[in-house]
Every structure is written in structure tokens, then in C-alpha cells.
Amino acid sequence: MYVESHVFKADLPGLKKEEVKVEVEEGRILQISGERSGEKEEKNDKWHRVERSSGKFLRRFRLPENAKLEQVKASMENGVLTVTVPKEEVKKPEIKSIEISG
Numbered sequence: 001m002y003v004e005s006h007v008f009k010a011d012l013p014g015l016k017k018e019e020v021k022v023e024v025e026e027g028r029i030l031q032i033s034g035e036r037s038g039e040k041e042e043k044n045d046k047w048h049r050v051e052r053s054s055g056k057f058l059r060r061f062r063l064p065e066n067a068k069l070e071q072v073k074a075s076m077e078n079g080v081l082t083v084t085v086p087k088e089e090v091k092k093p094e095i096k097s098i099e100i101s102g
Contacts, residue, residue: 066090
């Protein structure tokens with residue numbers, strides 16, 4: 001079975017697509033990076049709580065030789081980033097039948 005693309009998925013809950021960067025660097029490197037910064041505030045008559053989480057992240061993947069770098073696509077839905085890297089179709093060698101004489 002031939003699969004047409006390499007697919008990378010990353011769970012990035014709470015991030016917006018504007019906070020995530022997808023790049024293809026020299027040497028066929030796919031880089032996914034971003035920065036998480038957020039503040040959650042809860043309060044009532046008796047207490048007030050503020051929770052902050054932040055941090056940068058960076059992941060790199062070496063893409064195979066058959067990756068079509070000019071056709072990489074990324075989408076983000078419900079906190080899941082999906083990066084699709086189409087593959088070059090590998091052509092099977094032609095088999096030529098040779099008639100046996102004699």
C-alpha cells in the first residue's frame with residue numbers, strides 16, 4: 001500500500017495558530033516551534049487565584065529524501081497541529097520480458 005504523505009501531529013492545547021511556527025530549514029529539517037503564555041484567574045468572595053504557565057518549545061524532524069518540500073501544508077484544529085508533507089511517488093522499475101530462443 002502506497003501512502004501519499006508523511007503526516008506529523010502535535011497536541012498543542014490552549015495555543016492559537018498564531019502562536020505556532022512551522023518551517024522547513026536547509027538540510028530537509030521540519031521545525032515546529034512556539035511559545036505558550038497564559039494566565040488563568042479564578043476568584044470568589046473568599047479567595048482569588050491566578051495561575052500562569054509559559055514556556056517555549058521546539059521540535060525538529062529530518063525529512064526523508066522523497067519529501068516534496070515545496071508542498072508542505074499545516075493546519076490546526078481543536079489544539080491539534082497537523083503538518084502534511086507529500087511524498088514523491090517512487091516509480092517501480094519496469095520489468096521487460098525477454099523471449100527465450102532455442
